[in-house]
Amino acid sequence: MTRRWPVVLVGPMGAGKTTVARLLADEWGVPARDTDHDVESLEGRSVADIFVDSGEAHFRELERQAVAAALADHEGVLALGGGAVLDESTRALLADHHVVFLRVGLSDAVKRVGLGSSRPLLLGNVRSRIKTLLDERSAIYESVATLVVDTDGRTPGDVAGEIGKALGERA
Numbered sequence: 001m002t003r004r005w006p007v008v009l010v011g012p013m014g015a016g017k018t019t020v021a022r023l024l025a026d027e028w029g030v031p032a033r034d035t036d037h038d039v040e041s042l043e044g045r046s047v048a049d050i051f052v053d054s055g056e057a058h059f060r061e062l063e064r065q066a067v068a069a070a071l072a073d074h075e076g077v078l079a080l081g082g083g084a085v086l087d088e089s090t091r092a093l094l095a096d097h098h099v100v101f102l103r104v105g106l107s108d109a110v111k112r113v114g115l116g117s118s119r120p121l122l123l124g125n126v127r128s129r130i131k132t133l134l135d136e137r138s139a140i141y142e143s144v145a146t147l148v149v150d151t152d153g154r155t156p157g158d159v160a161g162e163i164g165k166a167l168g169e170r171a
């Protein structure tokens, strides 16, 4: 049976998971949580620093644990890191939840993430890195989603509003 909480947001970098999670949580009067932030506070260092100092595989293990903990006890809206769905055990846990895939196309994603270096997987040519990640992952996001919401050309408020309408009575 689908659990009421947490309602989970997935999607690539720049989809707006962190931003929309906060808006939706405010709308519903519940807390928002973000697994990237959970990993950072547990470790006392940024995601970028974990990638550089300990490697992606170590980050993925920390992320897997953070996601499992949040899925077990967060009564609110949960934004996952963009790559969290790559883990098979995470995908299995998601089967019990409302999972919203925030879909974004290449050009809006590039505009939103900008050229900052806080996203380690985008170092180098941001556009080409995002294209590769979208090509590799779109089918995975779709496979775990119970609702898909297009975000291109829309404000975070519009996106949160659509999710609120779709899930308001079910969440």
Ligand SMILES: Nc1ncnc2c1ncn2[C@@H]1O[C@H](COP(=O)(O)OP(=O)(O)OP(=O)(O)O)[C@@H](O)[C@H]1O
Binding pocket: 011, 012, 013, 014, 015, 016, 017, 018, 019, 020, 036, 079, 080, 081, 082, 112, 113, 119, 151, 154, 155, 156, 159
């Ligand atoms: N629908 C939108 N329209 C325009 N800008 C947006 C939209 N959603 C988010 N943004 C902006 O895009 C940037 C990235 O958004 P956000 O950090 O929420 O993405 P994310 O999906 O959490 O990415 P990551 O996987 O890297 O954590 C932020 O500056 C945010 O304000």
Ligand SMILES: O=C(O)C1=C[C@@H](O)[C@@H](O)[C@H](O)C1
Binding pocket: 012, 013, 036, 047, 080, 081, 082, 083, 084, 118, 119, 120, 121
């Ligand atoms: O898409 C990804 O693999 C990532 C997305 C971010 O949320 C962070 O979890 C990290 O930068 C990796």
Ligand SMILES: [Mg+2]
Binding pocket: 017, 018, 019, 034, 036, 079, 081
């Ligand atoms: Mg985020």
